[in-house]
Amino acid sequence: MAILVTGGGGFIGANFVLDWLSHSDEPVINLDALTYAGNLENLAALRGDTRHVFVKGDICDAALVGRLFAEYRPRAVVHFAAESHVDRSIHGPGAFMRTNVEGTFSLLEQARAFWGTLPAAVRAQFRFHHVSTDEVYGSLGPTDAAFTEEHPYQPNSPYSASKAASDHLVRAWHHTYGLPVLTTNCSNNYGPYHFPEKLIPLMIVNALAGEPLPIYGDGMNVRDWLYVRDHCSGIRTVLERGRVGETYNIGGWNEIPNRDIVQTVCSLLDELRPSPAGPYGHLITHVTDRPGHDRRYAIDARKIERELGWRPTETFPSGIRKTVRWYLDNPDWVAHVQSGAYREWVDRQYSAASDPT
Ligand code: NAD
Ligand code: DAU
Numbered sequence: 001m002a003i004l005v006t007g008g009g010g011f012i013g014a015n016f017v018l019d020w021l022s023h024s025d026e027p028v029i030n031l032d033a034l035t036y037a038g039n040l041e042n043l044a045a046l047r048g049d050t051r052h053v054f055v056k057g058d059i060c061d062a063a064l065v066g067r068l069f070a071e072y073r074p075r076a077v078v079h080f081a082a083e084s085h086v087d088r089s090i091h092g093p094g095a096f097m098r099t100n101v102e103g104t105f106s107l108l109e110q111a112r113a114f115w116g117t118l119p120a121a122v123r124a125q126f127r128f129h130h131v132s133t134d135e136v137y138g139s140l141g142p143t144d145a146a147f148t149e150e151h152p153y154q155p156n157s158p159y160s161a162s163k164a165a166s167d168h169l170v171r172a173w174h175h176t177y178g179l180p181v182l183t184t185n186c187s188n189n190y191g192p193y194h195f196p197e198k199l200i201p202l203m204i205v206n207a208l209a210g211e212p213l214p215i216y217g218d219g220m221n222v223r224d225w226l227y228v229r230d231h232c233s234g235i236r237t238v239l240e241r242g243r244v245g246e247t248y249n250i251g252g253w254n255e256i257p258n259r260d261i262v263q264t265v266c267s268l269l270d271e272l273r274p275s276p277a278g279p280y281g282h283l284i285t286h287v288t289d290r291p292g293h294d295r296r297y298a299i300d301a302r303k304i305e306r307e308l309g310w311r312p313t314e315t316f317p318s319g320i321r322k323t324v325r326w327y328l329d330n331p332d333w334v335a336h337v338q339s340g341a342y343r344e345w346v347d348r349q350y351s352a353a354s355d356p357t
Pocket of ligand 1: 006079080188
């Protein structure tokens, strides 16, 4: 028995692989193209561990994926591989269409071909678990009810549109071909190994470097925040006990405006690594808003709790403290991910001349 994980070199995928192998000896075949967001250092704890087989490759490479199915005969696929950053999707949507839409299509086809060869009893146990996002549901007003699984799809960015398309493909492969799929739509994750292009790790690494902390617009956009290891346990739960063909929302019950997130990071750094230059809050700057910036996301995670008994274990105060502590304890990881390509992205995104139109 083994599972095939795609994108297991990225932020959530790597946390998932580490979490999986801390709960089980079932091997993981980890297929990752190692784009700018993929990093084998995230998996350094598994060096020499024969339960982890890393394969550098593209989910769009049908021949390679077909070979992996034939060789390892996984009982499940957990599909994380994606382009994941909204701002990058605004500057260059093509990569998002290729990996998130075409890549998911190609993976579904290879999974379907393999699944079709299995004996009936094994076929019934096979699962294709698609990891998706709350962004497919669009944006909420301040008093709107949180997203349930029945909320209409209203994606607003190239990223969320590409994820919505991939969700639709997964749904269709179940309804048309009977492929046993599961989909989870999760809110904003945070925690160790988070690439510092995203809000929380960007604020931590910029603050420590004495650089500005750029808040888009008025800073009152609201996200629901979930500690990444809670997302991993949610995925394990759905993979184990979720009803085939269903979608489950996963969230942290932590709706917080961006301004408060940044203040919290600054306060924790003031406590744990005070700066001789004074409180980190002085570095906060308000910059031009993200085009099409969704105002509010909120997840109603009652279905997964009611049906499968899953709830997050981490509160935001406990999770963010662990996260800030992790970045303070791992300066080498931070230094290594801040490559030339990373600096180019930051300069392009946050320069005064930055204009995605
Ligand atoms: P990430 O950008 O950190 O990692 C993505 C990984 O996919 C990287 O390791 C990258 O190398 C790999 N990859 C990209 N294109 C590939 C391709 N063509 N073939 C093989 N591998 C490829 O992303 P993440 O934040 O870890 O997100 C993982 C998944 O979870 C994504 O599907 C994302 O949409 C979803 N998600 C993320 C969040 C979040 O807050 N980060 C929340 C909900 C859902
Ligand atoms: O909701 C789930 C989604 O969360 C995932 O599907 C995405 O893959 C993931 O990247 C994340 O998307 P967001 O756009 O919400 O995350 P990001 O960290 O980019 O931004 C969080 C909020 O912070 C958002 O309102 C934009 C704001 N922001 C972000 C950056 C990078 C800033 O104000 N300043 C910044 O520099």
